[in-house]
Amino acid sequence: MKTNQEHRLLVKEVSELTGLSPQVIRKWEQRYGLICPKRHRNGYRLYTCEDVGTLMKVCRLRDQGHSMKEALHLFHSHQAPNPIPKMPLSEDVLALLEKGAIYDEAGLLLLLKQALHRYGLEKFLSATVQPLMREIGDLWASGKWDESQETITSLAIRDFLVQIRRNFDLAEGSPLMLGCCLPHETHEIPLHIILLQAMMHGWQTIAAGPSPKLSSIEYLVQRLQPQKILLSATTATPFQHNLHLFEQLEDIAERNESTAFFIGGSGVFNHKIYFKPNRIQIAYSMADVFEESRDEID
Ligand code: B12
Structure with missing residues (x-):
């Protein structure tokens, strides 16, 4: 009987199982060292079932809204049970959500400005805007927020980002x-x-x-x-x-x-x-x- 270790798959089969294109599978190997398939004498890559599992786990993390960097981090640190534990939301994000829930556009704007000034643009985007948007998505998906709260809040955030772009020298x-x-x-x-x-x-x-x-x-x-x-x-x-x-x-x-x-x-x-x-x-x-x-x- 063949063991899992002996059973090897070609990239086309891995592609069918994971839904990733062969190009992406090779990219994840070369760029992120995620898997390390052996080569057949003719040069074809040979993948194990474990490789397929690895690709699917990272794929699932990405489907859940994580950036590639976060997905790799979660995967490697074995902190990726399903569902993924969420990072606690920062005070800024919680305060913004409170304003968004009651359509307080002026309040949202003020808090966005304060967070931008406190953190600078790069951190404002990664530590305030991105977690905020994901949480809004979760609130909507779980029915805690309705579409009107999602729409008004995201519009205010969109306008704020556009304004930063327009004023960028x-x-x-x-x-x-x-x-x-x-x-x-x-x-x-x-x-x-x-x-x-x-x-x-x-x-x-x-x-x-x-x-x-x-x-x-x-x-x-x-x-x-x-x-x-x-x-x-x-x-x-x-x-x-x-x-x-x-x-x-x-x-x-x-x-x-x-x-x-x-x-x-x-x-x-x-x-x-x-x-x-x-x-x-x-x-x-x-x-x-x-x-x-x-x-x-x-
Ligand atoms: C805001 C929002 C809206 C707003 C959009 C406002 C606007 N003007 O943009 C409104 C209210 C209009 C809306 C409507 C809908 N939405 Co909506 N929405 C969202 C929400 C909450 C945030 C989106 C966002 O800004 N994300 C912020 C960034 C951080 O997310 P990101 O995807 O990770 O983006 C990064 C990368 O993908 C990457 N990236 C993106 N593009 C590119 C391109 C290149 C070249 C590169 C290098 C990188 C790159 O860079 C980004 C920044 O780091 C998401 C929730 C979520 N988790 O994203 C739902 C979400 C996207 N929406 C969803 C849905 C279902 C809808 C609706 C169908 C129903 C609804 N909610 O009302 C409608 C459909 C509208 C339509 N006709 O298309 C689903 C999509 C599910 C799916 N997998 O398809 C989500 C995920 C919510 C959920 N949890 O289910 N939505």
């Missing part, structure tokens, strides 16, 4: 990064967060609003000629609306060679498609986007 001639939600994707706060991260790295940014048409995305690329474009999908809705979306985006990328295309967001990873992008790069975080041209300022 950058040197003239800074390279341009365009950010677009995918068609039928209306979650635009993640896009504003990543564009702000780009600005902290010296990029000038422009955001196309929620759910732009594919044709608008292409016009923007042609007219603005950004060095990079970020395509964001928080949900899988864009891919459910248009089964050929990935191919159509690839075509746009083919026609606009001078722009580097990146796509990311939970919707891309949750959408279990078998698609090998050629021109578009799948990005798990902004580190992937910056790394591509080693343009980090720090």
Whole structure:
């Protein structure tokens, strides 16, 4: 009888079991050292059932809203039972939630300003805005908040982030990064967060609003000629609306060679498609986007 250790799988089989594309499986191996498949004499990678389990655990952590960095950390520190224990919410986040629950826009704005000044932009985004947004999602999903509380609070946060972007001073001639939600994707706060991260790295940014048409995305690329474009999908809705979306985006990328295309967001990873992008790069975080041209300022 074969033991688990002896039974090896090919990347195609692992892809079918995990829903991850072969490209992502190899990337997770090479970039994060998550698994270490043996090689067959012909060079093919051979995976164990344990490898499949590892990939699925990290995949699940990502599906639950963790960034790749957090998912790896949780996985490696064995702190990832299901469901994941949540980090306690900070005082700032709790206070913001209190204001949001009663639609107190002025109160929200004041607390957001105070947190921004206290922490600086980078920490404000990672320690206040991101946990706050995730908690709002959980409150809505558990029925403790209704859609009106989710909408009013997230709108106030969105406006605040847009205002920071508009007031951000950058040197003239800074390279341009365009950010677009995918068609039928209306979650635009993640896009504003990543564009702000780009600005902290010296990029000038422009955001196309929620759910732009594919044709608008292409016009923007042609007219603005950004060095990079970020395509964001928080949900899988864009891919459910248009089964050929990935191919159509690839075509746009083919026609606009001078722009580097990146796509990311939970919707891309949750959408279990078998698609090998050629021109578009799948990005798990902004580190992937910056790394591509080693343009980090720090
Ligand atoms: C705010 C919000 C809304 C707002 C959106 C406001 C706006 N203008 O953006 C409103 C109220 C309109 C809304 C509506 C809906 N929402 Co909503 N929403 C949220 C919420 C609470 C926060 C989203 C957010 O800003 N997250 C903040 C960041 C930190 O999240 P993030 O995904 O981790 O983003 C990071 C990465 O993904 C990455 N990234 C993203 N894109 C890219 C691209 C590149 C290139 C790179 C490198 C990285 C990258 O960078 C981001 C920043 O670090 C989430 C909960 C959640 N957990 O996210 C639900 C959530 C996304 N919504 C959800 C749902 C179901 C809906 C609705 C269908 C129903 C509803 N709640 O009313 C509608 C659908 C609207 C539509 N037609 O599309 C679900 C989606 C489930 C799923 N897996 O599909 C969630 C997860 C809530 C939940 N717990 O179930 N929503």
